[in-house]
Amino acid sequence: MSAGRLAGRYSLLRPLGAGGMGKVWLARDEMLDRDVAVKELTLPEGMAPKERADSVKRAVREAQATARLRHPGIVALHDVVVENDRPWLVMELLRGRTLGDTVREFGPMPAEHAARVGADVLEALTAAHAQGMQHRDVKPGNVFLTESGRVVLTDFGIARQEGQATLTEQGLMIGSPGFIAPERLEGRPGGPAADLWSLGATLYVAVAGVPAYGGSAAQRVQATLLSPPPVAPGPLGPLIAAMMAHHPAARPGPRAVVSALRQVAAGRPLPELPADQSVTVPGKAPGRGRAVVWVAASVALAAVLAAGGFLAVRGLSGGDDVPAAFTAPMDVCTLLAAEEVGRLLLTAAPPEPQPGSDEVGPKCGWPVSGSGVGLQVQKDSDTVDPWSMTPATARTLFQNQRRYWGKYTSVDWTWPEIGVKTSRKATLTPIRPIAGVGEEAFGFELKGPTGRVHSAHVYYRLANLVVSVEYSTLSDRPTDEDVRQTALKAARASEQALRHAA
Known part of the structure; x- marks a missing residue:
């Protein structure tokens, strides 16, 4: 990369944000004359050269797999570039704000609006799960509400490292405390039901305005493992609690959840759920x-x-x-x-x-x-x-x-x-x-x-x-x-x- 230009075609204009896995830039694709978002993935300091090279290769392979996901609810990945010994991901530029930012600014969402957001996200997740991909970090900050009305799940697979199935790997936590399913906290890789749990925790924020579990990271982890699923206010409360059941087998299937969310989004009452979630x-x-x-x-x-x-x-x-x-x-x-x-x-x-x-x-x-x-x-x-x-x-x-x-x-x-x-x-x-x-x-x-x-x-x-x-x-x-x-x-x-x- 030279003079702020990546791969000779992407001009980095200004940072849009930063997180634990890297920095996101507003960039211009000079070849196609369009604005894009470029994520610069950072790797842990002190990695040996071979370990660093292997990590870059894994990130590229996983980005290539993510690029095959084509769904309006999943942010599109246009290109993968390796420069300065690190991967850079070129993605579609979304204009709008995250679900987390929206709730912070405007407060809890009406149930109908939150239900529509949840259904759109779950349909995107289901499409990814069908291709063997899991998100593992569904949270309000990764659900984007665009100005055109799209609901888009971002950072899909970006933080995923091949073989990284336990809670920690190279000092990193996979997911965000309070939004990580119990089975993943217990050290298992989890499955589609774990992403469903995280979506339930995300919808809790949407309708309640606050996370289901508060406090420090350790307190949120402990509450996830020890506390019963909380019941959010409003008509979506029972469904969210069912999605957040501790045991994966006790959670409803994605089709049933999407159907229930669509009914609430249409202003109809929530379908009756089982009286209790028992193993x-x-x-x-x-x-x-x-x-x-x-x-x-x-x-x-x-x-x-x-x-x-x-x-x-x-x-x-x-x-x-x-x-x-x-x-x-x-x-x-x-x-x-x-x-x-x-x-x-x-x-x-x-x-x-x-x-x-x-x-x-x-x-x-x-x-x-x-x-x-x-x-x-x-x-x-x-x-x-x-x-x-x-x-x-x-x-x-x-x-x-x-x-x-x-x-x-x-x-x-x-x-x-x-x-x-x-x-x-x-x-x-x-x-x-x-x-x-x-x-x-x-x-x-x-x-x-x-x-x-x-x-x-x-x-x-x-x-x-x-x-x-x-x-x-x-x-x-x-x-x-x-x-x-x-x-x-x-x-x-x-x-x-x-x-x-x-």
């Missing part, structure tokens, strides 16, 4: 998990959550004979002996174990008609198997499970092998710490419509392993405390088996 607890069918627990939290988030007061209770039953780590794979069905299963299920003929495995880890169940015991040795999504976990990653896994289950008040519960073949609504009791199992443990119960406990769950950590244990019964004979104690006995028996196997 489904699948049954014990072979190959299916009892719970899909998203627990791959980053080290940075673990520190934030620890500061928020997570309670770790040291185990009391096993003394100091805790191994450094369990590294040899084992048959999890051996963690409860047949005699122990018989005592737990009150039967002289204990059932044969039913082994299984899913994305959460290897598991085993012992069901009989009307009751059952199950356990699972769990792993995070970044680890091949539980035996490859470290004590540090296991602690993070345990903390996130405790936080995850603490957020819900109800679940849909099934266990076909014991006789619950159709989904039943169950109420969760509050999470409570448990002493005497592993190095740290917590538990909770499920209650049926009569208020009686029918299932009890115990999660504990021992060294580098996190184990979940459950006991369920359909009988009215056991008291609530009987159910709790049976699950606790199963957890302690499995823990002792692990200690003896070390």
Whole structure:
């Protein structure tokens, strides 16, 4: 670049703005005689030459992929230039203001206007998702309202680095706190549902005039992970809360959201939504998990959550004979002996174990008609198997499970092998710490419509392993405390088996 001219054709006139990923210039395309916007991408200081070159190549490849997106709701990318060891992106020049600036100047939007903005943005996102592209930074500052009436999503894919799926990479945060979906904060790359969550947070600002979560960056992160979805004022409140459900599977699909937004934009009432957003607890069918627990939290988030007061209770039953780590794979069905299963299920003929495995880890169940015991040795999504976990990653896994289950008040519960073949609504009791199992443990119960406990769950950590244990019964004979104690006995028996196997 020389004399303020890029690639011999783009004259840089004046800066339009700057952010964490670079500076945007007003420029003139001398060849086509038109004004354009040029984004100068900045790279972290101190990068080695090869690392810098690789980053530039990645940015160019991703910009080329973004250039293939053609939609009126996505800012058009005209050209990619590499000069001065950095990439420059030449984009269409938009005239107007961002959604964030509009709300700051004029206050909250009418519901009809906000609904139209949301529908336009979601249609643009859906078109991108169909081509395998995710935005990952949907926020009011990246939604542009043009003078001609277009709603345009900007910075699409610009900040995306190939392979950058966790919260931090080279010291950068992917997204803006308060607008990052919970699953991305937990360290997973997320999917289209994560962009939908961010759009919900953006629409909250549009109709409320303030973000859903305020405070410092750490406070916004913590609130996203720990607080229930807020309900924005006005007719869009229930829909926005549904879009911001913590669990991706609890969020409505994009088609349903667009349809609902279009109805509100047309002045019609919001379609009826489900009464509550609850997570489904699948049954014990072979190959299916009892719970899909998203627990791959980053080290940075673990520190934030620890500061928020997570309670770790040291185990009391096993003394100091805790191994450094369990590294040899084992048959999890051996963690409860047949005699122990018989005592737990009150039967002289204990059932044969039913082994299984899913994305959460290897598991085993012992069901009989009307009751059952199950356990699972769990792993995070970044680890091949539980035996490859470290004590540090296991602690993070345990903390996130405790936080995850603490957020819900109800679940849909099934266990076909014991006789619950159709989904039943169950109420969760509050999470409570448990002493005497592993190095740290917590538990909770499920209650049926009569208020009686029918299932009890115990999660504990021992060294580098996190184990979940459950006991369920359909009988009215056991008291609530009987159910709790049976699950606790199963957890302690499995823990002792692990200690003896070390």
